[in-house]
Each structure stands twice: as structure tokens, then as C-alpha cells.
Amino acid sequence: MVCGLTKPKIVATLDPNPIHMDIRALPSIVTLNMALIVTNLDVVPLYLKVRAVATGWSFTTKTLGRVGVTETVQFYLENWGTRSKPSNEVTDVVTVTFDAYYDESYLIKRGETSTTFNVHFIDSSSPEWTVDALNNFDDGTPQGWTGSVTYGVYSIGVDGTYKRSPPYSLRVQNYDYYGRTGCYTYYPEIRLWKQFTTPDRDEIYAIFDILLRYQSAVADLWTKYVMFLFNSNMNSMIGRPFDTVKTSYVSWDKWIRVLSPLPKNLTTTVKLNLMMYNHRASNWVANEYRWLYMDDFKIISRNP
Ligand SMILES: [Ca+2]
Helix, strand or coil: CCCCCCCCCEEEEEECCCEEEEHHHCCCEEEEEEEEEEEECCCCCEEEEEEEECCCCEECCEEEEEECCCCEEEEEEEEEEEEECCCCCEEEEEEEEEEEECCCCCCCEEEEEEEEEEEEEECCCCCCCEEEEEECCCCCCCCCCEEEECCCEEEEEEECCCCCCCCCEEEEEEEECCCCCCCEEECCEEEEEEEEECCCCCEEEEEEEEEEEEECCCEEEEEEEEEEEECCEEEEEEECCCCCCCCCCCCCCCCEEEEEECCCCCEEEEEEEEEEEEEECCCCCCCEEEEEEEEEEEEEEECC
């Protein structure tokens, strides 16, 4: 007997969706990483695979494993898709298909279900953009930015060593005192924010570069994510949701371009949260430093 396929009942959220990238800050091969949250609303446990297709892209099929009835599981699709960097602005539509199986060997298929998401490439150097705000910190001040830390000592100022536009970038410094004793595990967070009013145009982005650094003699320190928020709502995230795996999900010592859409006609506090995981294996022998740098923060807008 040949049995028909049944469309599996799942709720899948891909994050971020849509994805926004600036072609002025991309390598020649663009790599796509995504978070995925799946809830199984079906009547049986499902063994899932996820695949995707889009013009110009190549995706690997990811095996997700078992999701039980009513269970919600979070995945991270690392190095999921690649394409060559586009030479002009384009929006790619990616079709994602979930294949559901009854068995862990992925032999007996229950069915499949599909959804889409968009990857939106913009060109920040296009003359169409109006620059509504520019904070380059080149006057030697934080230009209205302020911040806080959840652990240790906080200060904010400018820095002349690491910058995107000379002579200065913004630097938040966070350090823990020399002299504390014993092993310790904690989760330091650096926060940075400023209030802006967005313009009356239909397409608006915050665009800026960040750099993460640290200096430590005895601690292991891993980055988890940099989250960009407005009015306390998460807008975009680099890295992965917090965990205690001893791996960094955002690169140290590398400038990273952040591009995040903003709503129009809104006075909003835009905020950056850097979340870390710190393990100190012995007594501190010197101050332990963590730094978040930012330069060339802009709000740009246009009417399509
Ligand atoms: Ca600068």
C-alpha cells in the first residue's frame, strides 16, 4: 500500500527575517547564518530536516533531529547558505522547506511544509540616501551616547587607536579589579544607547561599525551576541542566543558592520547590548578589560 504524505503541523520562526546587508561591507562570498525556532503542533513526534533554495544561492540541508509533540526547539543554522556578493541592490526570496519524518533514520516521510524569507542587500554608498544623523566621534566626545555595564567598572570616551574614521571612535571600557581571588564564572554585559528621532521617509536604517576587544591574563572570555534594540524591542542580533558553550559567536578584534531597519517618525532610544560569558580560572593578577568600540553611526533614509 502506498500511503499519502501529510503536511506536518509546525510553527517555524526564522530570525532575522528579513535579513538586511550592506554590500559595501561584505566579502566576495556572502555567508548566511540564521536562528530557527520550531514548535511541533502535530500529533506525532517529528524528525526534521530543513533545506532552502533561492536564485544565486547554494544551501546545505540541515538535519535538526527530533521535536516532540508540543515541544519548541531552538536551532542555529550556521553557514547555511552562500552566494557571491551582489554588485547592485537586490532582494532575494528564499524558499525554505521542512521535511518531516516519523523515524530517526529519516526513511519514513510524514510530509513537508514550506515558507519564505527575504535577504535584502542595500548599497549604503548610493546617492539616494539622506544622512539624517552622523556620529563619528571625531570631535573627541561621545556625541550624546551613554552606557552601562552589569559587572565591574564602566567608563565611556573616545579612542584614537582603533577607529573607522580618524581621529577617534567611541569606546566603552569595562574592567574588573585586580586582586579578586578564586575561580569565578559570570556574564558581563555592556550597554550603549542614545535617543534619536527618525525621519518621515519610508526606508530607514541605522548603520554603524563595532569592534570588540579584551585583555585578560587569567580569564577566558567568550562573546555571545550583540543585540541592537529600539524602544527596548530587539531589532537585530549578531551572534547567537545566550548559552554557556565556551565559544565566541561574535568575532573579537574585527570591525563588524551593523545594518538595522528603523520605523519612521519615531523618537526612540536605540541601544546596543554586548553579552559575554566569562570564566576566570585563578586569582586575578591584573585588571581584566573588555571594550566595545563604535564608529560612524548613521541613520540613513530614502523614499523608494
Ligand atoms: Ca571616527
